[in-house]
């Protein structure tokens with residue numbers, strides 16, 4: 098008898114467009130959310146959007162509370178949970194980049210409450226995903242959590258954010274190429290469950306973004322629109338898969354290691370993009386498709402070298418040779434790259450000089 102079952106959890110309202118921040122309250126009406134909202138944000142997004150979101154809820158009679166988080170960590174998730182309990186919050190509203198949204202998502206999941214996601218940067222594909230990505234000691238967890246019930250992505254806000262945040266979002270999407278290759282490899286070699294739909298959606302999202310590169314330009318609000326649609330689509334692929342596999346392979350493991358080796362040096366999206374050039378080389382060799390990945394990143398204005406990331410060459414080599422240890426996720430890194438192989442891959446691809 099066929100007894101398999103799975104849940105695909107998706108947001109209910111995804112509102113994207115110019116000035117839609119003002120529709121945040123409308124986006125949650127009809128979702129049966131009770132009680133006070135707790136706005137979870139980080140320092141810069143607070144001034145850009147979170148104070149305004151709190152004002153909108155206050156004007157609508159919701160009596161919002163706010164907590165400002167500093168870093169992605171389990172201690173910060175706990176601080177948000179404690180604050181939600183103290184304030185007797187009924188639902189959470191994550192406002193900012195990937196970090197406050199991840200923290201709010203995981204806290205909401207633990208509290209059994211709904212999350213509303215309000216991105217202020219098109220910098221990552223966790224905007225709608227049912228995942229939270231948090232470092233802990235020598236490892237980096239990809240934690241299942243309910244996805245947001247509503248997403249409010251104001252393209253005016255996203256377009257005014259520093260351009261590098263948008264190119265980071267583009268690179269997070271381009272990394273889907275190698276993430277899917279890693280997932281297929283793990284399926285073939287380790288019998289890891291693979292979803293054709295999620296894999297195809299993730300890959301198609303990257304292809305469509307690269308196909309639109311000519312319209313993704315600094316100062317064009319349409320760019321924010323194109324990129325955020327891709328980020329939503331990639332997040333949906335993760336929800337279909339029930340894992341971050343469609344959007345996170347060896348290139349993400351390398352980026353997570355870079356975060357440990359040299360914290361705060363470069364954006365998540367930029368790191369996964371550069372690492373994707375390296376892992377594509379490992380997948381398809383010197384004459385393979387790594388040049389297409391590099392060219393796609395270049396065409397979107399994202400970094401392709403260690404120097405552009407601000408990382409020492411040695412950081413890249415260390416991250417590449419240790420990344421296989423941080424998670425039980427089979428990838429092209431296998432049981433680990435030798436130092437010589439990592440040097441060769443990073444040199445041939447021009448990541449290090």
Ligand SMILES: NC(=O)C1=CN([C@@H]2O[C@H](COP(=O)(O)OP(=O)(O)OC[C@H]3O[C@@H](n4cnc5c(N)ncnc54)[C@H](O)[C@@H]3O)[C@@H](O)[C@H]2O)C=CC1
Pocket residue numbers: 139140141142145169193194195196197199217218220221222223224226227228229230231254255257258259262265269335341364365366
């Ligand atoms: N849960 C998931 O499925 C995913 C999670 N992530 C996680 O998201 C994080 C990366 O996201 P980021 O957005 O790069 O990190 P982040 O939240 O640290 O934001 C990066 C920087 O941009 C600033 N910022 C945000 N909006 C701004 C605006 N409008 N104007 C000026 N500055 C602004 C922030 O203050 C911060 O300094 C990582 O921790 C990564 O692991 C990334 C992809 C998927």
Ligand SMILES: O=C(CO)COP(=O)(O)O
Pocket residue numbers: 222223228229230231237238239240269341342344345349
């Ligand atoms: O960043 C991600 C997808 O872009 C997901 O990262 P994790 O695999 O760490 O959850």
Ligand SMILES: [Zn+2]
Pocket residue numbers: 221222269344345349365366369
């Ligand atoms: Zn990512």
